[in-house]
Amino acid sequence: MQVVRLETAQCQPCYSKTEVLTIHKIEEYLTQIPGWQLDTSKQDSPRLRRTFTGKDFNHCVDMVCKIRNVAQKENHHPEIHLTSFNRLEVVIQTFAVNNLTINDFILAAKITTCLST
Numbered sequence: 684m685q686v687v688r689l690e691t692a693q694c695q696p697c698y699s700k701t702e703v704l705t706i707h708k709i710e711e712y713l714t715q716i717p718g719w720q721l722d723t724s725k726q727d728s729p730r731l732r733r734t735f736t737g738k739d740f741n742h743c744v745d746m747v748c749k750i751r752n753v754a755q756k757e758n759h760h761p762e763i764h765l766t767s768f769n770r771l772e773v774v775i776q777t778f779a780v781n782n783l784t785i786n787d788f789i790l791a792a793k794i795t796t797c798l799s800t
């Protein structure tokens with residue numbers, strides 16, 4: 684069975700018919716994005732969530748700009764919350780289906796990479 688490498692995959696345009704991931708696939712893909720949590724607090728609307736701590740506010744805004752570049756390139760976009768002077772919360776879901784698709788995991792993997800350089 685061919686395993687998708689999220690880091691090198693590309694997001695595909697998504698719409699109402701985009702495949703929603705099974706919990707099995709979610710758990711499989713979660714192993715490739717350590718540090719990200721599965722947020723099931725909203726009924727039937729799972730999301731990926733991760734909090735990044737910056738050195739200071741400037742650093743957090745720099746991180747927002749890096750995420751912006753990745754999201755624009757992939758045409759798949761996260762929610763970004765500056766929750767404190769040095770804390771950045773990123774939440775990812777496929778809005779078209781109010782659920783998780785592979786695009787969300789690809790974006791999470793690329794956000795992790797762009798913030799680790």
Ligand SMILES: C[C@H](O)[C@H](O)[C@H]1CNC2=NC(N)=NC(=O)C2=N1
Nearest residue numbers: 696697758759760776777778779
């Ligand atoms: C065609 C293209 O896939 C859509 O406009 C994109 C844009 N960015 C998106 N981002 C997210 N998170 N979910 C979407 O459904 C979505 N749709």
